[in-house]
Amino acid sequence: MSGRETGLAAPAAESAAAPAPPPRGDRLVSRVARVRELGIVVALVLLFAVTGAVNPGFLSPDSLRDILLNSSIVAVLAIGQTLVVITRNVDLSVSSVVGLSAFGGALVLADHPGVPAPLVIAGCVLLGALCGAVNGLLVGVAAVPALVATLGTLYAFRGVDYAWAGGRQVNAADMPEGFLALGSASVLGLPLLALVALAVLLAVGWALRNLPPGRELYAIGSNPEAAVLAGIRVRRRVVAAFVASGALAGLAGAMWAARFGTVDATVATGKELDVIAAVVVGGVAIFGGSGTVYGAVLGAVLLASISSALAVLRVDALAQTAINGALIITAIVLDRVLALRVAAALRRRRYRDAA
Amino acid sequence: MPDRPPVPPVLALHRVSKSFGAVRALHEVSLELFAGEAHALAGENGAGKSTLVKILSGLHRPDAGRILLDGEPAEFHGPADAQRAGVAVIYQEPTLFPDLSVTENIFMGRQPRARFGRIDRPAARRRAAALFAGLGVQLDPDQPARGLSIADQQLVEIAKALSRDARVLIMDEPTAALSGNEVARLFGVVEALRARGCAVLFVSHRLEEIFELCRRVTTLRDGAFVSGDLIADMTPDDLVRRMVGREPEALFPKLDTVPGQVALAVRRLTREGVFTDVSFEVRAGEVVALAGLVGAGRSEVARAVFGVDRPDAGRVEVGGRRLRPASPSAAMAAGLALVPEDRRQQGLIMDLSIERNIALAGLPAVRRGPLISRAAERARAHDWAVRLRLKFARLADPVGVLSGGNQQKVVLAKWLARKPSVLIVDEPTRGIDVGTKAEVHRLLSELAAGGVAVLMISSELPEVLGMADRVLVMHEGRLVADIPRAEATEESVMAAATGRGAA
Structure with missing residues (x-):
């Protein structure tokens, strides 16, 4: 490296008088990037302040604990979904994977009480990873558009689940106490499930930022053709993203079984849309290339908090769905407006530099 | 200096052929790149x-023929293989990741590592800064690639190529978007690399650049090898003849006309940050x-005029x-028509038939009541297909099967x-064969x-000079010159386009 630098020193000296474009865009953009996640935090604080003012019960430890528990499963799913969305894909099948894994795990626990819980959880993760591999191969290798491929597996995995269950329901009473305790256990006053989600968040967040494969996921979503030219193994990375999303969905299935105890083939039906909503509200660009898992998890917490707040405020349950929808649209519109503003600012900046 | 170095070429193609469907893109082309030598690749679009x-960059695999690396047969299964072999490519269109920082763009795929396999950001940043210092430019390594001017993007590409241990540097029209200063700086860097023993392949339309930078030139025409020459043995006119395959004068049958009323007037049109006044x-x-140069804002002016x-x-x-x-x-109703630059994306619907594509901009004219008359559509298409001497099998064939x-x-x-x-x-003539080109001009x-x-927006100077009654030149979003036919020369137009002319 040093040889090259000295080798190029001569042209550097010659053109030292070259015009220097001042770096202004970076500050602007990083500010906006920060604002994206900060905006969700502000929204959360506002929500808690207003709802707490109307009904102080909302801020009680029990209520907060409930919100954390409610959001932790979706948060884990949102982390996996973010990995996929960053690569300009989407995984609609996560809810069916959760259902399959939750039922499979519960069935093993109920019929073979001797199997240790960690082994069952590992099995759930593995099952999820297998489902993810199916998605990954369809999208990454067979080049089926992710929307279509995972829509197909959304039905297919659920169908397997139905066929496997054959109408059977596993009840909490059939499951070992030790496993169910995981769902309600607390460590240092925080629910264990929320801590699991937090651990996943920190691990994935670190890897996405600091490991080369993590950055390559962003590169793939940002400009797929350029990713190929840069020598990135695009297929392998995309398959890996789907496998990770599937594995996390498998983990979420185990969390579901531990939390609710009663499991049948319909578990988590429709959850995929909550997950995508959380990701989008959390500022992950749906066309790939940008966004963080922190934002996605904050999105999941915000959506869960809103549901709780609307219940506390005695808003009609039917209206809640509409409000959730309005919120998602608001988030996307805000995101788009911000993006346009940034683009316009960058355009002007380039123009000033050129002038 | 001996005509042919005694060592085998660093990278060579031997009788390489490549077809895309029925289109023969390359036929038995050979090329040899030697260490420390700049080689030009010439040929028309x-x-x-x-x-x-x-x-050469591993993106396509040849149907026939061999790639030789240091004289040994090699196979590139993908860009990663070519990169490992020391081939660095600067493409015509910058291939950056807009969401990532300049530093990340440079090192994507081979970031410096710290402990635990972690990316060593400070080291990457330092190396990026050193590369820019070496290039004599002040780009912020932390800046996102989105929003960089084309010239700056090209500089990032160059830094990327430099950061690899490149034994072969391939540049596909790298100067198309650069101003005079920037081209000079790029040439300085290339010269330094070449002197250090790097083989350089330089693709350019600008003859003077080929003659300035290169020692050898390989000319292609219609996918076939035409000749390989030493630059010292030829004149620019020789090169043009080899590229075109006929005398340059015969190309542009421009008829003399007497200008009439003002048909189109554009007054102080501005789109912020894109073009001005x-x-x-x-x-x-x-x-x-x-x-004007690529990125000067010409197509953008056309889009704004047409109301896009x-x-x-x-x-x-x-x-x-x-x-x-x-x-x-409204523009169409007023009698305006726009033939866009990218015909595959914007000009045509590739899967639709020839007749339907032709009728598409005039559906009211082929309507019978609420329905579209297939007969009227076909008649309209047939009429124009004959007038333009379109070569087709059936009008019902999809346009995708036609040549460019x-x-x-x-x-x-x-x-x-x-x-x-x-x-x-x-x-109007980008990527089409010479014969059809002349027809389009006629x-x-x-x-x-x-x-x-x-x-007519055109990046090809011979076309501009041959066809136009007047040449308007844009530079960095501004109209900088209005040159009548008599005064338009390669020099006067290029000077204005690169901002050297009197504005």
């Missing part, structure tokens, strides 16, 4: 230069060329009447069937003779 570059007129019967993009200020008048801004349908030149004729037919009074054509010339006002 569509001659197969880009395909050759993509084979652009004013010009095009008279009936006139062919006006809009020249909304201008921030200024106005457009057609036949003396002000045009409603940002409304292509014939596709362009379909786009032209679509708009000419509307009998426009103002025709804007953006790069057609534009005849249209002008028939009273149509033609505004």
Whole structure:
């Protein structure tokens, strides 16, 4: 490296008088990037302040604990979904994977009480990873558009689940106490499930930022053709993203079984849309290339908090769905407006530099 | 210096062929790149230069023939293999990740590592800063790639190539978007690399650059090898003859016309950050060329005139009447037609039949009541297909099966069937064969003779100089020169386009 630098020193000296474009865009953009996640935090604080003012019960430890528990499963799913969305894909099948894994795990626990819980959880993760591999191969290798491929597996995995269950329901009473305790256990006053989600968040967040494969996921979503030219193994990375999303969905299935105890083939039906909503509200660009898992998890917490707040405020349950929808649209519109503003600012900046 | 170095070439192609479907892109082409030597690849658009570059970069695999690395047969299964072999490519279009920082763009795929396999950001940043210092530019390594000017993006590409341990540097028209200063700086860097023993393959349309930088030149025409020469043994005219395969003069049958009324008037048109204060007129019967470097804002002006993009200020008048801004349908109603630059994406619907594509811009004319008359559609298409000498099997075939030149004729037919009074054509002959090119030029010339006002955007100087009654030149979003035919030369147009001319 040093040889090259000295080798190029001569042209550097010659053109030292070259015009220097001042770096202004970076500050602007990083500010906006920060604002994206900060905006969700502000929204959360506002929500808690207003709802707490109307009904102080909302801020009680029990209520907060409930919100954390409610959001932790979706948060884990949102982390996996973010990995996929960053690569300009989407995984609609996560809810069916959760259902399959939750039922499979519960069935093993109920019929073979001797199997240790960690082994069952590992099995759930593995099952999820297998489902993810199916998605990954369809999208990454067979080049089926992710929307279509995972829509197909959304039905297919659920169908397997139905066929496997054959109408059977596993009840909490059939499951070992030790496993169910995981769902309600607390460590240092925080629910264990929320801590699991937090651990996943920190691990994935670190890897996405600091490991080369993590950055390559962003590169793939940002400009797929350029990713190929840069020598990135695009297929392998995309398959890996789907496998990770599937594995996390498998983990979420185990969390579901531990939390609710009663499991049948319909578990988590429709959850995929909550997950995508959380990701989008959390500022992950749906066309790939940008966004963080922190934002996605904050999105999941915000959506869960809103549901709780609307219940506390005695808003009609039917209206809640509409409000959730309005919120998602608001988030996307805000995101788009911000993006346009940034683009316009960058355009002007380039123009000033050129002038 | 001996004519041929005694060592085997670093990288060579031996009788390489490549076809895409029925289209033969390369046929038995050989090329040898030697260490410490700059080699030019010349040829017209569509001659197969880009395909050759993509084979060397591992993006395409040849159907036949061999790639030789240090004299040994090698296979590139993908860009990663070529990179490992020390081949670095700077593409014509920058291939950056807009969401990532400049530093990340440079080191993507081979970031410096710290402990736990973690990316060593400070080290990457330092190396990026050192690369830019070496290039003599002040780019912030932390800046996102989105929003960089084309020239800056090209600099990032160059830094990327430098950061690899490149034994072979391939540059596919790297100077198309650069100004004079920037080209000089790039050449300085290339010269330094070459002196250090790097083999350089340089693809350019600009003959003077080839003659300045290179020692050897390989010429391609229609996918076939024409000749390999030492630059010292030839003149620019020789090179043009090899590229074109005939005398350059025969190319542009421009008919003389007498300009009539002002057909299109653009007054102080501005789109913030894209182009500023652009004013010009095009008279009936006139062919006006809009020249400039890639990224100067020419296509953007055309888009704003036609109403695709909304201008921030200024106005457009057609036949003396002000045009409603940002409304292509209003522009069409006023008699404007726009043949866009990218015919596959914007000019045609590739899966649709020839006749349907031709009728598309004039559906009201082929309507019978609420229905579209297939007979009228076919008659309209057949009429224009014959007039433009379109080569086709059946009008019901999808346009995708036609050659590039014939596709362009379909786009032209679509708009000419509307009998426009103002025709804007953006790069009308890009990527089409020489024969069809001459036909397109004759057609534009005849249209002008028939009273149509033609505004032609073109990056090819011979085309501009051969066709235009007047040459408007844009530089960095501004109209900087209006040169009458008599005074338009390669030098005067390029000087204005690179910002060296008197504005």
